[in-house]
Amino acid sequence: MSKLSWVSEELDGLKQAGLFNRIRTIESPQGAWLQVDGKRVLNFCSNNYLGLANHPAIVKAAKEGIDKMGVGPAAVRSIAGTMSPHIELEKRLAAFKGVEAAITFQSGFAANLATIPVLVGKEDVIFSDRLNHASIIDGCRLSGAKIIAYEHNDPASLEEQIKLNLSQYRRGLVVTDGVFSMDGDIAPLPALYEVTKKYDLLFMVDDAHGEGVLGKGGRGIVDHFGMHGKIDVEIGTLSKAFGVVGGIVAGNALIIDWLRQRGRPFLFSSAMTVPDAYACLAAVDLLEGSTELVDRLWKNAEYFKGKMKLLGFDIGHSETPITPVMLGEAPLAQQFSRELFEENIFAMALGFPTVPKGLARIRVMISAAHSLSDLDHGLTAFEKVGKKLGVI
Ligand SMILES: *Cc1c(COP(=O)(O)O)cnc(C)c1O
Numbered sequence: 001m002s003k004l005s006w007v008s009e010e011l012d013g014l015k016q017a018g019l020f021n022r023i024r025t026i027e028s029p030q031g032a033w034l035q036v037d038g039k040r041v042l043n044f045c046s047n048n049y050l051g052l053a054n055h056p057a058i059v060k061a062a063k064e065g066i067d068k069m070g071v072g073p074a075a076v077r078s079i080a081g082t083m084s085p086h087i088e089l090e091k092r093l094a095a096f097k098g099v100e101a102a103i104t105f106q107s108g109f110a111a112n113l114a115t116i117p118v119l120v121g122k123e124d125v126i127f128s129d130r131l132n133h134a135s136i137i138d139g140c141r142l143s144g145a146k147i148i149a150y151e152h153n154d155p156a157s158l159e160e161q162i163k164l165n166l167s168q169y170r171r172g173l174v175v176t177d178g179v180f181s182m183d184g185d186i187a188p189l190p191a192l193y194e195v196t197k198k199y200d201l202l203f204m205v206d207d208a209h210g211e212g213v214l215g216k217g218g219r220g221i222v223d224h225f226g227m228h229g230k231i232d233v234e235i236g237t238l239s240k241a242f243g244v245v246g247g248i249v250a251g252n253a254l255i256i257d258w259l260r261q262r263g264r265p266f267l268f269s270s271a272m273t274v275p276d277a278y279a280c281l282a283a284v285d286l287l288e289g290s291t292e293l294v295d296r297l298w299k300n301a302e303y304f305k306g307k308m309k310l311l312g313f314d315i316g317h318s319e320t321p322i323t324p325v326m327l328g329e330a331p332l333a334q335q336f337s338r339e340l341f342e343e344n345i346f347a348m349a350l351g352f353p354t355v356p357k358g359l360a361r362i363r364v365m366i367s368a369a370h371s372l373s374d375l376d377h378g379l380t381a382f383e384k385v386g387k388k389l390g391v392i
Contacts, residue, residue, distance in 0.1 A: 018331035019351050029054035032369040036346050042378055044347035044364045049213050049321060050293040051369030052243025057286060058279045065278025073271040078260070085277035092284045093248055097219055098228050101256035103249050105265055106272055108208045108237030111247030112139040114263035115233060116175065119202055119255070120145040125169040127161055129153065129176040129187070136175055136206055145173070155191040162199050172201040178221035179209035182355050182363070184318025189225045204233045212241025213320060217291040244279040246272040297321055297368040304366050304375050311383050312392040323364040325382070327391065333360035336385055343381035
């Protein structure tokens with residue numbers, strides 16, 4: 001017996017349960033169509049909501065950025081100085097989102113790991129939506145605060161937990177995803193805010209799937225609900241609709257200043273690269289210049305979701321371009337995904353632990369990069385496979 005035989009057993013167990021994730025290789029730039037494992041397929045997987053990942057203006061900005069300032073930031077920002085494109089990006093993002101200040105991180109994941117532990121510690125309590133993203137959960141754990149889950153998108157459950165627990169702690173933080181990425185539903189921010197206000201709690205929302213998607217011209221969930229100035233801190237990502245990579249924390253200027261002094265992924269890990277920063281600046285330019293891409297994203301989503309319902313699929317209760325196609329057991333979802341791939345459709349199955357057991361699904365990610373004929377092509381394949389596997 002080797003000391004790692006347990007790993008082989010775990011991996012075999014995943015394979016038997018239909019939960020082993022075989023990751024495909026993409027051999028082309030991102031876009032509506034991809035070359036995947038040697039085959040040209042329609043892309044229903046990526047978070048490239050606006051088609052910016054390979055947009056000519058973004059690619060050009062990254063190349064010009066390299067010519068001007070090179071590639072790597074060469075050290076952490078707090079020790080060796082911070083490069084001007086990163087500062088420029090933070091100013092532009094703050095203005096775009098209508099907040100006092102913003103700071104960027106290497107990723108949205110890192111932004112959560114940085115932010116939660118600077119706001120709360122051992123003597124404090126966090127009230128966290130039961131379905132929050134893994135990076136929020138990990139940020140909560142790193143903080144050392146007591147973590148109390150409230151029922152998903154349920155302000156009454158939040159208030160109940162606050163009443164039961166808050167008095168035993170120094171400070172409280174309420175944290176929620178803005179858009180829940182597995183179901184595509186939106187947090188009821190105004191009602192949650194009323195509860196946080198009543199008990200004077202810090203309020204944080206992670207808008208990773210709302211950035212560039214919700215609100216006027218993609219300004220995010222706070223803009224969507226017209227709640228400017230009411231949310232203490234907003235997490236965002238530059239890796240989804242923005243098409244590049246990186247994380248944002250936006251909101252109250254005091255919190256942003258505090259993160260520059262104490263946010264560990266800021267202090268102990270290098271910044272996003274120079275071309276990343278320039279590419280993101282170009283993305284802000286595009287979004288500020290026109291709402292065309294965001295409008296097309298929503299039009300595409302409405303079209304696709306409407307037709308899927310007519311075909312008889314259960315597409316859950318999404319309020320965003322995220323379209324879950326509910327299939328139940330993980331092996332069926334995996335088989336569905338493989339059959340779609342035979343039809344030249346790239347749409348991945350999601351099973352436990354990404355979603356709860358028995359709620360496996362195919363998740364279709366609609367993008368502004370899709371044409372209506374692309375969507376029709378996808379719908380035809382879904383109909384064919386759905387009938388073949390007895391789903392519709
Ligand atoms: C995707 C996502 C993240 C992570 O963002 P990255 O920039 O890819 O690290 C964080 N939070 C939520 C809610 C997400 O959906």
